[in-house]
Amino acid sequence: MRQCDDALRGILDRAGGSGVSPVLHEGTGKMPVPPGPETGQVSLPGEAIYAQPVLFALEFALGQVWKSWGVEPTGCLGCGVGRYAAACLAGVFTLEEALGMVVARARLADTPPSGRQSALDEFQAACSRVRFRKPRTKLVDPTGQLATADAAKAEFWRHEPEEPIDLAAGMAALAKQGCGIFLEIGASTTLVDLGRGCLKDSAGLWAASLRQGEPDWPAMLRTLADLYARGVRIDWEAFDRDFPRRRVVLPTYPFQRQRYWIADDPADAPRSGPGEEASPSTVVRLLGEGKLDSLVEQLKAANSFSDDEVRLLPKVLRALAAQHGGQSPPPQAPHH
Template sequence: MNTEPIAIIGMGCRFPKAPNPDAFWEMLEAGVDAITEAPARWDVDALYHPLPRTPGRMCTRWGGFLEDVDGFDPLFFRIMPSRAGRIDPQHRLVLEVAWEALEHAGIDATGLAGSATGVFIGISHSDHDRLLYQDRLGIDGHNGPNTYHCFAANRLSYFLNVRGPSMAVDTACSSSLVAVHLACQSLRSGETDLALAGGVNLNLTPEEFVALSFLGVLSADGRCKTFDARADGYGRGEGCGIVVLKRLADALAARDAVLAVIRGSAVNHGGLSNGITAPNGAAQQEVLRRALAAAAVDPDRVSLVEAMGTGTGLGDQIEMAALKAVYMKNRAPDQPLWIGAVKTNIGHLEAASGMASLIKVVLALQHRRIPPHLHLRQLNPRITLDGTSFAIPTRSEPWHPPSGGRLAAVSAFGFGGTNAHMIVEEAPGAEPLVPGVDRPLHVLTLSARTPGALADLARRYLTFVRTHPSLSIADACFTANVGRTHFDHRLAVVTRTTAQLSEQLEAFVREVAMPGLFRGQAGRNRPRLAFVFPARAHHGMARQLYATQPAFRRAFDSCVEGVPVIDEDARIFSIEYALAALWKSWGVEPDVVVGDGPGEYVAACVAGDFTARDGLRLLLGGAATRGGLDTARATDSLSRQRVDFLVTAGASESGDDWTALLNAVAALYVRGAPIDWASFDGEYPRRRLQLPTYPFQRRPCRISNTD
C-alpha cells in the first residue's frame, strides 16, 4: 500500500456566517451558533408543522443557510449571464470556491492548463433540478450539463483546462470526505500531480425537508445537539468547501505553504444491518482501524476526533462506542482525546459536511487550539465517558502537543452506509530561510477582470495590510505576483514597507495620485519595447545589483572574466550588458535596441550580432564614440518602429536608481508586458502567504433571468 503523505496547501469555503477560512475560524473559536430561520426561498409559515410525519409539511423552520445563493460572477468564468441562471448554483459555488482555494494556495490557475490536475467533488442532490424542470416548455439541450452532478466537477476542469480525473462523488453524507480520499489515492498513484477535492450542498426547495421530517431525523430547532440528552435529530445546513492537495514531497520542494498533512484514510460500507440507513457500529470500528493502519499511526497518538456527530440519540451512541473501542487502545489516563462536531455550529451540510469537518481540523491544527462544541448541557444518558480519557470541549481549549506532535481524525458516515475516516497531522515545521542581501524596494501587483473588481481587491489588500503590520512585504509581493492570474485591469505598487504600502493602497482606493502607484490596462498585444544603452552608467547602482541580483552578477562576471585591464568603457559595457541580462531574466525581451558610446557595442551584443566577450574585445580594441545619444533622433527612429516603451540601461536622472528600475518594471506590467515574476524573485528565499482572494462581482442569476 502506498502511504505517501499528502499535503493540504490551500483551502476555500463558504459556510453559514463564514465566507472564507479566516471567518470560519473566528466563528468556531468564538463558539458562534450559525443556525437561523429559513430565508425566503419558500413559504415557511405554510409549510411548517411542529409534528413530524405530517403529510406535505416540515417539522422545522430552521437551518444553516448561506446568504445570496443566487449571486454569481458569470463573466469571470466566461459564462453568458443569460445562461448562468440555469446552471445549478451548486456548480457555480464550486467554481468560485475552487478559485479561492487555488489563490489561497498561491497558485496561478492559468499555469495549470494541460496539467494532470484532478477534480473530485462530493455532491448528492440537486434542488435546482426540480426548479428547472418545472417548465417543460423551457427545457433545452443545456439542461443536462446545467444540473447533472458530474458537471459540478467537469465544468471546473473545463474552465481550468486541466487533464486529470474529474468526477462527482455521491455517498450522501460522506461524499466530500470520500472525494478527498479518492484524490489522495490519485496523487499517490501518480495519476495526478495536483488535486482539488471538496463538496457542495445547497437547500433551495422544501421537498427534502418534508421527506426528512417524515423520516423523523430532523431537529425541531434546526440544531445538532450532538452527544446531548436533548438530541432530537439534525439541522440541515449548506455550504461548499474545497482543499488543494499535493504530494508532501512535491509541496516541500516547491516551497508551498503546507497547512496540514493527510497521513492516511479509509472507506468502507456497513453491509447488511438493521436498515440501509441505520449506522453499523462494527463497520465504523473497522473503517477507523483501517485509516489508522493506512496512516501508520497508533490510536493513542491521536488527540482530537472530529466526529460525524449528527445529533441523533442512537447515532451518537453508536459512534461514541466505536470511538471507545478503537481509540482507547493503549491510551494512558493522561492522554486526552478531545471529541467535537462542527455540526453544532453550522448544521449538517450533508454532501459537504466532511469538508466542514476537515477544514475545521486543519484550522485547529494551524491555530493549535480546539474550538468549543456547542449545545452540550447534559450528556446523552446512553453515552458514558467513565473509564476513558475522552473529553468534549465546551469552551476553546489550548491544544497541547502530545509526544510525536498533533494528530487528528475526521469521520464522515453516509446515509446509505458508506463510511470514511481520515488521519490528519499538523504541518511539518518550515525550514528556516537563510537571509541574504535583499533589494530595498519591492513590487506588488494586483489585477482583475473589471475596474470595479480591481478597486475591491485593493480594498481587501488595504484591510489585510492594516491588520497584519508584521507582514513580510517581500513574501506578500512574491505571493501576489507569482500566485495569482494576471488579468487586464492592473495595479502595480513600488513600495518599501507595509506602512508605505498601506498609504499607497489607500491613495489608490481614494483615487489620489501618489509616487509608486501605476495603473493601466493590458491590451491584446504586448507593448513593443526598446532597450536604450547610453554612454554612461551608475556604478553605485551596479554595486547594489551585483550584491543582490544573481542574474546581474553572473552576466557582469562573464564580461570581465579574463580581461587584464578594466577601464571606464569596459565597466560601462559590463554594467549595461548585465542590466540587459537582468531584464531578460525577468522575462522582458526588447524588440529594438539602440546605444551610444560603449552602449552601441552592448546593443549589438543584445541584438545577437556577437557575444559579450567579442563585443568587449572590439570595444577595447577601438575607441567608443561619445558624441552623446541624440535623444530626438533616437526617439523619432523608435517611433517609426512603433516602439511603445523605452527601458534605459543606465543611470537614472533622479539618482534613485532602484526606484527608477522598479518603476519601469511596474509601468511595463500595467501596460501588459509579460513579466516572469517567478524569476524576478526566484533566487531569493521567499515563502507563499495566504493573501486576500479575488472579489467576485456577483449579480443575481436566477432561472427567471435567463433568455
C-alpha cells in the first residue's frame, strides 16, 4: 500500500489530488467498497478520480500480500479497474505504469459526454507511454479470451474502457484452464458471489480476501486456512516473518507425562462410554472391598464390551479379587 501511495501521490498531485492514504482514512476510516449490485456506490469522497486509483491500490496490495505468503495465481481475471490489477500482478506493466493508466481512466469516467473524446485521447496517450510486457501468468479478459501477446500492446488497452464485460465467459475460461480455487482480491465478496453463480456446477473453493462486516485480519486468516485445507502450499516462514519471536526458558521440573494426541491405531485409543471412566484407585478399592457387582457396572459403563465379554467379567473379577486379597474367590452372585 505504501508503494502505491508513493507512486500515486506524484500522479495525483499533478492533478491537485492526494495519495492513497488520505482517501482511505477519510471520514470513518473504513476501506472503500467497490460498486456492485449488493454494495451500491463506492463509499469514498469525490468521484472516480479518487475511487478507481484507491481500488486498484487495494487490489494490487492484497495480491502482493497473497503472493508473499506463497499463494501464486495460475490465472488472473479482472473486471473494470480490477483488470489493471490483474494485469499488473501478471507482469504486463509496472505499478507506476498501471497507476498512470488508472488515473487517466478515472478522469475519463468523470468526464461529461461533451468532453469525453479529449479524455479518451488522454487515456490512449497514457497507454502509449507504457512499456507493455507479455503476461507471466495466464491472463483472461472479461470477454472470456485468454490474453496473448496482444496484451503487451498499447492498442489492446486503448479500447478497454469501452469494451463489454462478460463475467460468465471469463469464469468459464478460467475453469477451462483447470482453475478450481477462486480467490477474490478486493474489499468484498461481490465477484466471488457472482462467479459462483456463473459456475454453478463447480465444486471448487470460493474465497475472498476481505469481507464486509468482518475485521480485515481475521478475514484474511480464515481464507488462508481455507486455502491451506484445500492443499495450497503456504510459505509459513514468510507469513511468520513480520512477527517477533523469542526463546523462552522451560520449567526445570518434569512435565506430567500425559498424552492428549490421537492414537495412531484406533485399536490403541482409550475407549470411553456414556458413564464415568473407572480410575485405577476405584478399581483397586472395589476389588479390595469385594464389591464386584459395582465394579462390573463401572467397567461396563466405561468400555465397549461385547455380550460374551460382559458374561465373563464376574468370573474374571472374582479371580482378581482372590489374587488381590490372597483368599479364595467369593461365591459368585447371579449376574444378568
